[in-house]
Amino acid sequence: MNARRRHEPGPEVESFYHLRGCDLSGRACQGTACFVARHSSGEAQPCDDPRVYCLGRCFESPATGLSGARPRIEVYSRAPVVLARLVQGGARSLEDYWRDGGYHSLETARAAAPSAVLDEVEKSGLRGRGGAGFPTARKWRTAAAQASVPKYVVANADEGDSGAFSDRILMEDDPHALIEGMAIAAHAIGAARGWIYLRQEYPAARLSLEHALAEVREAGLVGRGFDIEICVGQGGYICGEESALLLSIEGRRPEVMARPPYLTEHGIFGQPTVANNVETFAAVPWIIEHGGDAYQALGFSKSRGTKLVSLNSLFARPGLYEVEFGIPVRRIVEEIGGGLRESVLKGVIIGGPLAGIIPPGLLDTQFGFEELAAIGASAGHGGMIAFDERTSIVDLVRHVFSFGAYESCGKCTPCRLGTRRIEEIFTKADDGEWREIVSALKWTSLCGHGIGLAAFAESVMRYYGEEVASCFV
Numbered sequence: 303m304n305a306r307r308r309h310e311p312g313p314e315v316e317s318f319y320h321l322r323g324c325d326l327s328g329r330a331c332q333g334t335a336c337f338v339a340r341h342s343s344g345e346a347q348p349c350d351d352p353r354v355y356c357l358g359r360c361f362e363s364p365a366t367g368l369s370g371a372r373p374r375i376e377v378y379s380r381a382p383v384v385l386a387r388l389v390q391g392g393a394r395s396l397e398d399y400w401r402d403g404g405y406h407s408l409e410t411a412r413a414a415a416p417s418a419v420l421d422e423v424e425k426s427g428l429r430g431r432g433g434a435g436f437p438t439a440r441k442w443r444t445a446a447a448q449a450s451v452p453k454y455v456v457a458n459a460d461e462g463d464s465g466a467f468s469d470r471i472l473m474e475d476d477p478h479a480l481i482e483g484m485a486i487a488a489h490a491i492g493a494a495r496g497w498i499y500l501r502q503e504y505p506a507a508r509l510s511l512e513h514a515l516a517e518v519r520e521a522g523l524v525g526r527g528f529d530i531e532i533c534v535g536q537g538g539y540i541c542g543e544e545s546a547l548l549l550s551i552e553g554r555r556p557e558v559m560a561r562p563p564y565l566t567e568h569g570i571f572g573q574p575t576v577a578n579n580v581e582t583f584a585a586v587p588w589i590i591e592h593g594g595d596a597y598q599a600l601g602f603s604k605s606r607g608t609k610l611v612s613l614n615s616l617f618a619r620p621g622l623y624e625v626e627f628g629i630p631v632r633r634i635v636e637e638i639g640g641g642l643r644e645s646v647l648k649g650v651i652i653g654g655p656l657a658g659i660i661p662p663g664l665l666d667t668q669f670g671f672e673e674l675a676a677i678g679a680s681a682g683h684g685g686m687i688a689f690d691e692r693t694s695i696v697d698l699v700r701h702v703f704s705f706g707a708y709e710s711c712g713k714c715t716p717c718r719l720g721t722r723r724i725e726e727i728f729t730k731a732d733d734g735e736w737r738e739i740v741s742a743l744k745w746t747s748l749c750g751h752g753i754g755l756a757a758f759a760e761s762v763m764r765y766y767g768e769e770v771a772s773c774f775v
């Protein structure tokens with residue numbers, strides 16, 4: 303078989319996915335933002351199977367099915383970067399994008415040597431917006447330095463972290479920014495082909511991207527020398543993890559792989575591959591247009607530029623906001639989000655459920671990769687789920703570990719079995735040895751799924767220990 307051809311998925315592949323052939327139109331979202339919204343209003347939690355963990359509508363939770371409602375969109379940065387067009391209503395057609403100077407950055411990049419593009423991205427200090435905050439230029443340089451061809455570029459549009467809907471809105475309302483960012487990356491590393499790995503839960507984003515790709519092919523902006531294909535996921539949170547994602551694109555069972563080798567050396571079909579998040583790519587045209595120094599001037603410390611934050615429905619002002627790194631979390635919660643609609647804040651989960659909770663006493667922490675990590679939290683994908691005093695921590699732990707168990711790829715024992723055991727302990731309140739399982743998750747998990755669940759559990763022990771202890775007496 304030609305190594306570069308997609309595998310024909312067999313039953314061991316098909317059985318992995320939760321949402322194959324599933325109609326999402328009437329399904330209730332079971333993601334964490336919807337969980338806390340139902341909890342606060344006293345509404346029963348759905349127990350549908352297969353489960354849908356996030357429909358990307360956390361600003362209007364609890365959500366059922368798909369809707370065209372748009373979140374409030376505002377910018378709290380000295381310069382709007384990724385939301386610049388969205389605050390003006392978006393650019394869904396090539397004509398609109400062109401009118402606003404679209405694809406000028408690609409023209410500039412293609413007229414320059416790939417090394418000059420890499421230098422500009424390096425100067426900007428851009429770090430990946432998908433969760434880990436890895437320096438983008440370093441990743442691109444490694445792929446560019448590989449002798450093996452062809453090379454590939456992948457946009458991670460899986461946006462599985464419950465609470466985040468930023469990538470969805472970017473793709474629906476400004477699809478060309480992603481395509482332009484990918485094409486610039488392709489020029490910088492010498493890639494011939496790209497994929498957008500898009501979650502099935504985002505059908506409107508798919509339509510928007512398909513339309514945009516048809517437009518740029520017709521205009522000759524992609525298609526010759528570099529083309530992009532959309533690969534639609536079939537339900538599987540772990541497919542957002544980049545090594546699982548590439549197996550999914552290849553048509554193989556998407557289990558996380560140990561590294562090295564890294565994707566930049568040995569990625570899709572064994573070829574050098576750059577995988578970046580949608581927001582990361584969407585920032586690139588701005589960097590090329592305004593220069594790396596202008597981007598570097600925004601933000602603070604080791605977190606430069608801006609970040610999209612998605613605020614859930616419990617805020618008085620839920621929506622999608624662009625903030626500069628360095629802003630105190632308190633300002634996002636109290637000023638931008640307007641505090642909670644009702645009741646009293648009990649905690650904020652930033653970056654999805656696989657990260658530590660921020661209790662009210664730590665709201666003065668500045669929003670930055672290292673600063674949030676220092677308190678056991680994470681910038682993650684920028685989804686911010688506030689929950690109030692009506693949410694029981696024990697129920698929240700059960701919900702998060704139920705999600706963790708359901709979405710585990712199954713490779714590591716503490717993640718495959720331990721997560722189920724913790725869910726069971728918190729369901730029966732039987733005070734089992736959950737702390738040992740958390741420790742095993744922390745130290746032996748192969749990927750951020752198990753490690754993130756451990757971080758979440760540790761924050762629960764640290765900040766809400768008394769409430770948990772009272773449930774076990």
Ligand SMILES: Cc1cc2nc3c(=O)[nH]c(=O)nc-3n(C[C@H](O)[C@H](O)[C@H](O)COP(=O)(O)O)c2cc1C
Nearest residue numbers: 430431432458460461462542543544578579582750
């Ligand atoms: C369990 C798990 C799920 C992930 N899900 C996503 C996702 O949905 N979207 C995303 O961009 N990155 C996700 N990531 C991070 C990717 O593995 C990878 O770091 C990212 O796509 C790299 O792009 P960036 O450097 O632009 O952030 C996930 C990681 C883990 C461990």
Ligand code: SF4
Nearest residue numbers: 711713714717749752
């Ligand atoms: S930690 Fe969980 S999701 Fe990650 S590789 Fe291990 S079993 Fe798979």
